[in-house]
Amino acid sequence: xxxxxxxxxxxxxxxxxxxxxxxxxxxxxxxxxxxxxxxxxxxxxxxxxxxxxxxxxxxxxxxxxxxxxxxxxxxxxxxxxxxxxxxxxxxxxxxxxxxxxxxxxxxxxxxxxxxxxxxxxxxxxxxxxxxxxxxxxxxxxxxxxxxxxxxxxxxxxxxxxxxxxxxxxxxxxxxxxxxxxxxxxxxxxxxxxxxxxxxxxxxxxxxxxxxxxxxxxxxxxxxxxxxxxxxxxxxxxxxxxxxxxxxxxxxxxxxxxxxxx
Amino acid sequence: xxxxxxxxxxxxxxxxxxxxxxxxxxxxxxxxxxxxxxxxxxxxxxxxxxxxxxxxxxxxxxxxxxxxxxxxxxxxxxxxxxxxxxxxxxxxxxxxxxxxxxxxxxxxxxxxxxxxxxxxxxxxxxxxxxxxxxxxxxxxxxxxxxxxxxxxxxxxxxxxxxxxxxxxxxxxxxxxxxxxxxxxxxxxxxxxxxxxxxxxxxxxxxxxxxxxxxxxxxxxxxxxxxxxxxxxxxxxxxxxxxxxxxxxxxxxxxxxxxxxxxxxxxxxxxxxxxxxxx
Ligand SMILES: Nc1ncnc2c1ncn2[C@@H]1O[C@H](COP(=O)(O)OP(=O)(O)O)[C@@H](O)[C@H]1O
Ligand SMILES: [Mg+2]
Numbered sequence: 001x002x003x004x005x006x007x008x009x010x011x012x013x014x015x016x017x018x019x020x021x022x023x024x025x026x027x028x029x030x031x032x033x034x035x036x037x038x039x040x041x042x043x044x045x046x047x048x049x050x051x052x053x054x055x056x057x058x059x060x061x062x063x064x065x066x067x068x069x070x071x072x073x074x075x076x077x078x079x080x081x082x083x084x085x086x087x088x089x090x091x092x093x094x095x096x097x098x099x100x101x102x103x104x105x106x107x108x109x110x111x112x113x114x115x116x117x118x119x120x121x122x123x124x125x126x127x128x129x130x131x132x133x134x135x136x137x138x139x140x141x142x143x144x145x146x147x148x149x150x151x152x153x154x155x156x157x158x159x160x161x162x163x164x165x166x167x168x169x170x171x172x173x174x175x176x177x178x179x180x181x182x183x184x185x186x187x188x189x190x191x192x193x194x195x196x197x198x199x200x201x202x203x204x205x206x207x208x209x210x211x212x213x214x215x216x217x218x219x220x221x222x223x224x225x226x227x228x229x230x231x232x233x234x235x236x237x238x239x240x241x242x243x244x245x246x247x248x249x250x251x252x253x254x255x256x257x258x259x260x261x
Numbered sequence: 262x263x264x265x266x267x268x269x270x271x272x273x274x275x276x277x278x279x280x281x282x283x284x285x286x287x288x289x290x291x292x293x294x295x296x297x298x299x300x301x302x303x304x305x306x307x308x309x310x311x312x313x314x315x316x317x318x319x320x321x322x323x324x325x326x327x328x329x330x331x332x333x334x335x336x337x338x339x340x341x342x343x344x345x346x347x348x349x350x351x352x353x354x355x356x357x358x359x360x361x362x363x364x365x366x367x368x369x370x371x372x373x374x375x376x377x378x379x380x381x382x383x384x385x386x387x388x389x390x391x392x393x394x395x396x397x398x399x400x401x402x403x404x405x406x407x408x409x410x411x412x413x414x415x416x417x418x419x420x421x422x423x424x425x426x427x428x429x430x431x432x433x434x435x436x437x438x439x440x441x442x443x444x445x446x447x448x449x450x451x452x453x454x455x456x457x458x459x460x461x462x463x464x465x466x467x468x469x470x471x472x473x474x475x476x477x478x479x480x481x482x483x484x485x486x487x488x489x490x491x492x493x494x495x496x497x498x499x500x501x502x503x504x505x506x507x508x509x510x511x512x513x514x515x516x517x518x519x520x521x522x523x524x525x526x527x528x529x530x531x532x533x534x535x536x537x538x539x
Contacts, residue, residue, distance in 0.1 A: 061427075061431060063431075082431055086431070089424045091424060093425055093428055095443075095446070096529050107431075107432045109442075111433070138528060139529075140529065140531060
């Protein structure tokens with residue numbers, strides 16, 4: 001397991017391709033984005049706030065169209081590729097009138113998966129994220145960490161191959177966040193997702209990623225695209241190694257440059 | 262977990278005892294008020310057609326109970342039908358309003374009109390068109406109940422968290438799924454805000470309507486109609502009985518809506534509080 005490289009040859013197929021992508025709202029937000037994400041990559045996006053990180057995820061998922069350039073996901077337009085993706089938002093984004101179980105099954109329900117199959121899958125996932133004991137509770141009865149785990153369970157229920165995560169752990173305390181990071185890596189090794197992860201924490205990005213894209217602002221452009229040269233198998237104690245520290249320092253410097261660029 | 266359970270149990274018992282005390286106190290004050298009223302009437306020889314004693318009012322309620330109950334039922338049914346019709350129509354209009362900002366801009370002035378034109382001003386017109394009687398009163402109730410339902414339901418339908426919409430889109434949800442599984446569910450708490458307001462004015466509306474358009478057949482009508490009749494006949498004691506019945510009707514509506522709201526929302530809505538699990 002530990003010897004398995006993260007970017008094995010059979011994974012090296014582009015899953016996401018951005019070619020000359022620009023996005024305008026009332027002003028130009030993103031300009032000239034060229035990058036591709038290979039199957040099995042864990043790419044984090046860092047950048048000053050308001051530089052367009054969330055917008056990148058919305059472009060990948062087709063929630064907002066690009067003004068120019070092309071975006072392909074699995075060789076398709078983003079909208080047509082939605083079945084293969086799950087989006088995890090910064091807020092847990094739960095339906096307050098649904099129980100934990102019914103929330104976890106929402107995606108499957110919308111995709112008209114029959115009830116029995118749905119329940120079976122949802123129960124297994126609630127077990128996985130440690131929420132079985134509150135399956136009948138309502139979201140307002142859950143702590144922040146539990147809500148986030150529910151939101152993740154819901155995203156996983158539809159068997160995504162591509163996970164889009166927008167600062168999913170930003171609202172959690174550091175200890176919970178670290179634990180969730182470790183759980184996320186464990187699941188990822190098991191499920192072989194491709195992940196695009198937006199965060200403003202350099203340490204989190206370094207701990208999780210195989211690659212980090214740093215954006216500059218006004219308009220957002222790719223300032224740096226850096227592979228993370230850390231071992232593929234990562235455990236909590238990685239955070240205390242000098243290699244990890246060096247990596248965090250280097251990325252922080254790049255981020256600072258991007259801010260002042 | 263254990264400790265907080267105990268705290269809740271104690272808090273609960275304390276809360277019940279406190280509420281009971283408040284209830285007993287207010288009942289005592291009310292009884293004292295009635296007693297004082299009774300004594301003043303007896304000592305001061307006030308003529309009963311100016312102000313009847315509480316005992317006399319109780320007597321007349323007993324004597325004329327069938328007529329009183331009939332008036333109560335007529336007004337209750339009229340107010341309920343008007344209210345339910347306004348809920349159905351109001352939700353329908355809100356669904357149209359929720360389609361686009363454009364339809365809201367175009368149609369909203371009419372709701373404002375509905376809300377601002379005093380109902381008594383258009384009552385003669387209604388009587389002219391549909392004739393006096395239950396139909397006119399129901400229509401009057403319907404009209405004044407409509408605006409709060411439309412306004413609040415529209416608000417609930419359009420104020421859906423953008424990310425929830427995105428979530429639905431990510432799963433390729435149909436328009437129908439977004440409407441029924443998201444927008445309408447999201448609108449239920451605000452719909453209840455509207456219903457609460459409209460339930461209050463439904464009773465007022467029905468009684469006011471009956472004052473003007475009460476009955477097409479003499480001697481048989483709702484509370485408003487009987488109030489006019491009793492006052493013309495100087496049956497002040499019966500007038501008081503009708504006032505008591507009107508208040509009771511208002512209370513009943515309030516409690517029914519309160520109960521329905523609790524029933525549909527208490528499990529998940531923030532307005533009800535339960536301890537956190539974990
Ligand atoms: N729907 C929208 N309409 C107009 N402007 C938007 C919209 N969404 C985002 N923006 C603007 O685009 C810029 C980038 O937003 P976002 O991608 O959320 O930034 P980040 O996630 O990096 O903080 C911000 O200036 C924001 O105000
Ligand atoms: Mg953002």
